[in-house]
Amino acid sequence: MRKTFLSQNPSVLIFIALLAVFTIVVTLLSEVTGVGLISTSFVKTLGKTLCLSLVAIAMDVVWGYCGILSLGHFAFFGIGGYAIGMWLMYARTEGIVMTSLASQPLPPTPAEISDAIGNQIFGVVGSSEFPLIWAFADNLFVQLLMVVLVPGLLALVFGWLAFRSRVTGVYLSILTQAMTLALALYLFQNDSGLRGNNGLSGLQNIPGFEETSQAKVSIAFFIASAFALGAAYIGFAWIVSGKMGSIVQGIRDNEARVRFLGYHVESYKLFIFTTTAVAAGIAGALYYPQAGIINPGEVAPIASIYLAVWVAIGGRGRLYGAVIGAVFVSLLSSWFTGGGAPNVNLGFYTIQWTDWWLVLLGMSFVAVTLYFPKGIGGLFDYLVRKPS
Numbered sequence: 078m079r080k081t082f083l084s085q086n087p088s089v090l091i092f093i094a095l096l097a098v099f100t101i102v103v104t105l106l107s108e109v110t111g112v113g114l115i116s117t118s119f120v121k122t123l124g125k126t127l128c129l130s131l132v133a134i135a136m137d138v139v140w141g142y143c144g145i146l147s148l149g150h151f152a153f154f155g156i157g158g159y160a161i162g163m164w165l166m167y168a169r170t171e172g173i174v175m176t177s178l179a180s181q182p183l184p185p186t187p188a189e190i191s192d193a194i195g196n197q198i199f200g201v202v203g204s205s206e207f208p209l210i211w212a213f214a215d216n217l218f219v220q221l222l223m224v225v226l227v228p229g230l231l232a233l234v235f236g237w238l239a240f241r242s243r244v245t246g247v248y249l250s251i252l253t254q255a256m257t258l259a260l261a262l263y264l265f266q267n268d269s270g271l272r273g274n275n276g277l278s279g280l281q282n283i284p285g286f287e288e289t290s291q292a293k294v295s296i297a298f299f300i301a302s303a304f305a306l307g308a309a310y311i312g313f314a315w316i317v318s319g320k321m322g323s324i325v326q327g328i329r330d331n332e333a334r335v336r337f338l339g340y341h342v343e344s345y346k347l348f349i350f351t352t353t354a355v356a357a358g359i360a361g362a363l364y365y366p367q368a369g370i371i372n373p374g375e376v377a378p379i380a381s382i383y384l385a386v387w388v389a390i391g392g393r394g395r396l397y398g399a400v401i402g403a404v405f406v407s408l409l410s411s412w413f414t415g416g417g418a419p420n421v422n423l424g425f426y427t428i429q430w431t432d433w434w435l436v437l438l439g440m441s442f443v444a445v446t447l448y449f450p451k452g453i454g455g456l457f458d459y460l461v462r463k464p465s
Contacts, residue, residue: 082315089314092397093307100303108292117292121367124299126407128364129387131306133403134313134396135353135360136384141393142317143349144329148381149253150357152260153228155376157358158365159264160227162277163211164220165366168284170197171215201275208270224362225355232354233347240343240350245332257378264373276372280365295367302363306400309356314396316352325349386442391452398454405453410434 082089103123106114115123132154139145174193178185185193196205213219239252267273283294317325327335328342336342365371374380383406391402412418413434421428430437445452 082318086314086318088397089311092310092400096303096307096310100300103299104296107296109296117295120292120295120299122408122411124295124302124367125364126404127299127302127306128360128367129407130400130403131302131309131360131363132357133384133387133391133399134306134309135356137388137391137393137396137399138313138317139349139353140385140388141395141399142322142329143325143346144332145346145350146247146250146385147253147350147353148250148378148385149257150353151380151384152257152376153232153354153357154361154364155260155371155380156228156231157224157361158371158375159271159277159361160220160223160358161362162280162365162371163214163271164217165280165282165284166198166277167194167211167214168217169279169282170194172284172287173197199272202267202273204267210270221362224358228354228358229351232351236347236350240346243343254378254381257376257381261373261377264376274372276370276375277365278370280371281367281369283366298363298367302367305359305363309359310396310400313356316349317396321345383438386438389442389452390445392454392456393452395452395454398452401453406438410438413437 103115103120104110106112107120108115108117132150136147136150139147139150171190171194174190174197178190178193191207192205195207199205199207207214213223235253235256239249244252263269264271265274271277281291281294283289286294316322324335324340324345328345332342387402387406388399389402390406391400392398413430416431418430420430449456
């Protein structure tokens with residue numbers, strides 16, 4: 078009897094089941110149902126964590142399975158956030174402007190409406206004119222397409238240029254980091270068309286749902302994030318299994334040998350790089366409406382380095398390891414930087430975790446690299462498979 082995909086990969090079914098149970102429990106314990114054991118702010122934190130888990134899976138596929146240490150995947154995450162953020166900010170501002178202009182004796186002209194919206198959005202950078210990239214900001218369908226198309230096309234062009242030149246190893250990592258730095262520096266400029274250092278704000282206010290409580294909005298995004306994570310997990314598990322998975326992992330282990338066997342290595346690398354970039358863009362589009370704001374600092378190179386750290390801590394080469402790493406670091410980060418962790422008084426010095434969290438994260442990365450190269454996921458494998 079021919080085995081099915083799920084029978085060959087039972088971990089996928091286990092992950093989806095755990096994710097479904099987790100989603101249902103959080104929903105039932107949230108403020109939406111009236112129980113209120115989980116606050117709206119924590120529901121948002123959990124929803125954002127699921128989005129970070131999604132981009133971590135994308136990073137794991139491109140690095141852990143294909144061997145491409147990309148230090149630019151969080152840039153695709155940010156692009157997805159900017160794409161949906163433009164529509165959110167435009168539509169919300171349009172509603173405010175239309176309400177204020179409704180009291181005028183004469184109905185406003187389309188030009189007056191456009192000028193008023195532009196002044197509201199870009200007044201902070203001393204402008205009132207819409208840049209060309211905002212041409213379709215009023216169209217939700219187009220902006221949703223941009224969430225997928227812009228990261229995908231950027232990854233496709235960048236990957237085609239890099240892979241056809243057979244740039245590999247640390248040189249490719251430097252190129253991806255340079256791409257991210259160039260994008261961040263561009264976005265920091267006021268004339269970038271995306272409000273420079275101010276970024277896009279108020280994204281948690283969903284147009285058309287102004288009367289809907291944040292509790293309901295947050296749980297809706299939480300469920301959407303869980304669904305996207307589950308779908309991505311299944312999709313990437315299918316990609317990295319079977320013949321394609323063997324070829325991709327062969328490229329990671331010995332690219333020259335795979336090329337000698339007749340496979341077009343560049344095509345496989347380009348497919349993985351582009352697909353994971355699209356997944357990162359979708360994750361960003363779900364993340365930033367829950368965060369409420371996006372600015373150029375979100376796509377700085379350090380963010381992509383953090384992403385690599387999450388995957389390393391969780392265990393690269395294991396999809397569930399990437400999720401473990403993202404969840405572990407994200408929730409600990411919220412706890413330490415949010416004031417949840419008590420300060421430690423040493424007598425001569427008081428350790429304040431809001432200042433020392435990044436040091437602790439860096440030490441954890443070093444410890445994992447030296448003593449647990451397979452990460453938390455590898456430790457889990459050892460405990461499960463340890464002979465009795």
